[in-house]
Amino acid sequence: MKQLEHRDRVVIRFAGDSGDGMQITGTQFTNTAALLGNDLATFPDYPAEIRAPAGTLPGVSGFQVHFASDDIFTPGDAPDVLIAMNPAALKVNLKDLPRNGILILDADEFNKRNLKMAGYESNPVEDGSLAGYRLFAVPLTSRTETALAAFDNLTVKEKRRCKNFYALGMAYWLFSRSMDSTVEALKQRFAKKPQYAEANTVAMKAGYAYCEASEEFQVRYEVPPAPTKPGTYRNIIGNEALAIGLVAAAGRAGVPLFYGSYPITPASDILQYLAGYKNFDVTTFQAEDEIAAVGSAIGASFGGAIGVTGSSGPGIALKGEAIGLAVMVELPLVIVNVQRAGPSTGMPTKTEQADLLQAVFGRNGESPVVVLAASTPSNCFPMAFEAVRIATKYMVPVILLSDGYLANGSEPWRLPEGIGDLPEVRIPFHTDPKDFKPYRRDAATLARAWVKPGTPGLEHRIGGLEKQDQTGNVSYDAANHQKMVQLRQEKVQRVVADVPDLKVHGPDRGKLLVIGWGSTFGAIHSAVRLAQADGLKVAQAHLHHLNPFPANLGEVLARYDRVLCPEMNTGQLRMLLRARYLVDVQGLNKIEGQPFRVREVLTRIQEMA
């Protein structure tokens, strides 16, 4: 009789060659966990190369899933279970697996050639170096082949490629999961090649049956559903949530969406998702370069569409001049920056949040824009929506910061039920020729009127040269320039009316406030909760609006003896907070291309609280 043990939370990591299908394996496991009602968070870790030579360390691809019966906010610091499909995957990932962790290996792959390629002198499966782990060295490849013996229509190579589903079947057994949704997903994925769907299904079931029958596997685990808020959920990655957010906002406004972009990791997905939404009055344009991408979006905005461009840091650097143009001509424009590790080309597949100062200041002249940042994968939806709403309401460029971790990471998203749950986006195009002046402003927002070309009687010219207040005519007048610079600044500042006050999680005054922005939310939140559970007087605040800041930010900062700001950069928000509020904010700065672990934040909190 097998034993069933209860667990509150489990972290499982699938690792293998980039050709081994680890991303799809992880995604399937995730979807099953989601359907079962677990709370979850995922973290795919892609290699930089598309297909590095098989068996090498740079070719290792990983996918980590954290699933739980209570609410969680990160993909987990360290895996409880590591499934390594070859020696290289073991080599790269073993350091993260705690002692006594479950380790499943494909024994077939631990041959001389692969061991050498991964830099092993001797075979770890045999030399006793893995003694501290619960090791299951299973010949996955040959077992998969055997299970698929009857498939005459598949080559040996094709059969072997199903081994990731054999491993997935084992993981399903280990965590008492149903295989149904994966069977269904395979049918859909391989609708045109049913033999693949069938072979993968058979391989998966064989993996499951093997664990069930084998003496080796005595314990299986159960992670019950999390008591989440009632509602309808789906699992979502950040880039998809962001794309849907843009579409939803444009749809709510009833104005066409134009997305001009140039392929760049990790932002390309957004262009790809949007290209599939053409029936939503969405136009996508793959431009010749980053400058044309933003240029086309500005052109579309001039024409009365919601112009959006998206990229990552290097591309944003190229767009700087054009963003300045949008500042000057006061057209709405949304610029998405899915940040990655820099500088220069940096580490394209790794995450970082080092473009904050670029977003706030990175243009010539006094060139203020609104800056927003999403904090979790599903939060990319409301933030994208908000970016469109603010850009069109204030006639101003809005930079929305995401990052590689949010872009590809996933979590359950509690869906808005009806269109009424989404904020209103009202865009009144100006059509009245009476007393028209291109730079006449709304008294409250300071926004100028948005006029679509084609409107009779309102012909006018705009441009990047300094312009006279109201008329928009070119002007080099000294006093006028000062006035216009201040007006553009003031306009961005007035967006604060649309920025909710910063809320604090924890004591509303006291010893320590941990403040963050962007994708560090999960790690900070988990760490703060653990610290609070230990009785530490610590609070958390997380910024989604980086320019302008929430109106009460200065006052919140002043209520705590000490302020800690963990960031995946050398201290960019910290610099802004210090400059603006004269508060001696302390930093915790990780610039490794990897997200924070909860433990890293917690240790610092314990030192400071």
Place this chain on the structure above:
Amino acid sequence: MSQQAPVLDKKHFESDQQVRWCPGCGDYAILASMLKVFAEMGVDREKIAIVSGIGCAARFPYYVNTYGFHTIHGRAPAIATGLKIARPDLHVWVVGGDGDLLSIGGNHFLHALRRNVTIKILCFDNRIYGLTKGQTSPTSEVGKVTKTTPLGSLDRPVNPISLALASEATFVARTADTWGNHFREVMLAAAAHEGSAFVQILQNCVVFNEDSWEPVVGRDRREENALFLENGKPLRFGRNKDKGIRIRGSDPEVVTVGEGGVAEGDLAVHDEKDESLAYLLSRLEPPRFPMPVGIFRRVGGLVALEKGIASQREEATRKKGKGDVMKLIHSGELWTVKR
């Protein structure tokens, strides 16, 4: 164009802004002719949008009472592309100089043309940087002495017509600032063209590169040095129209009809659809040859980008139905947590 074309005159298209080019600049003639062209197009001014980059030429939109957008250096074709895609109903013109369009904006120039988006790109080519006060440009001749090339420019110039042809432009033409009638005909043809159109305008910068085009454009010189292209007609030029271009194999040569046994029938005949001929013609220039002017290439019947995009959108809508935001949000694998 609407059926009851409003009767418009040049004044209708003049803006209230004071024109600020140097006295005598070729841009004045271009502006005057373009105002007439706009009037003749029979499209009212709110339907026209002029997008420009940076440079002397790029001030153009301020002087025309249509919608106008003076953007940033080199990017006008990209911005105009976005505008035209978003608003296929507008007549979109791009204005820039040789530096703007061919140097800093070279990449956008290439791609705007190859995409066949219906924008008209006018290059005011004066072979010099004017606004920055006299530096060498991508069309300046080798050896040209400018402020940045005191010992003469070493860069070989780019030929805008060849470049436009190589960029797959479906309408490519050349005219000159002061050629009222020729200018007007070329521009009206460009206006009527569906797809991207490029027109090189030989323009005189009186301050920094005076009379650079004089041998071709000048009143007394043009008949000898310019070859006026007419579709379906033999390539003839000269004061008495007695000279012509004969092509042997792929080598063009100047011949005189009636001399050395050359008959009219020996001359090459212009064909706006012939790609290789257009390219060959683009390479001709004085002193060995006359400079061809007029329409080098005009190919219709290709789907313009903005139409292709619109029809893909319609097709997607027909197939999937008009997008419903709530359905999009509620797609994928869902699960429900009950109260």
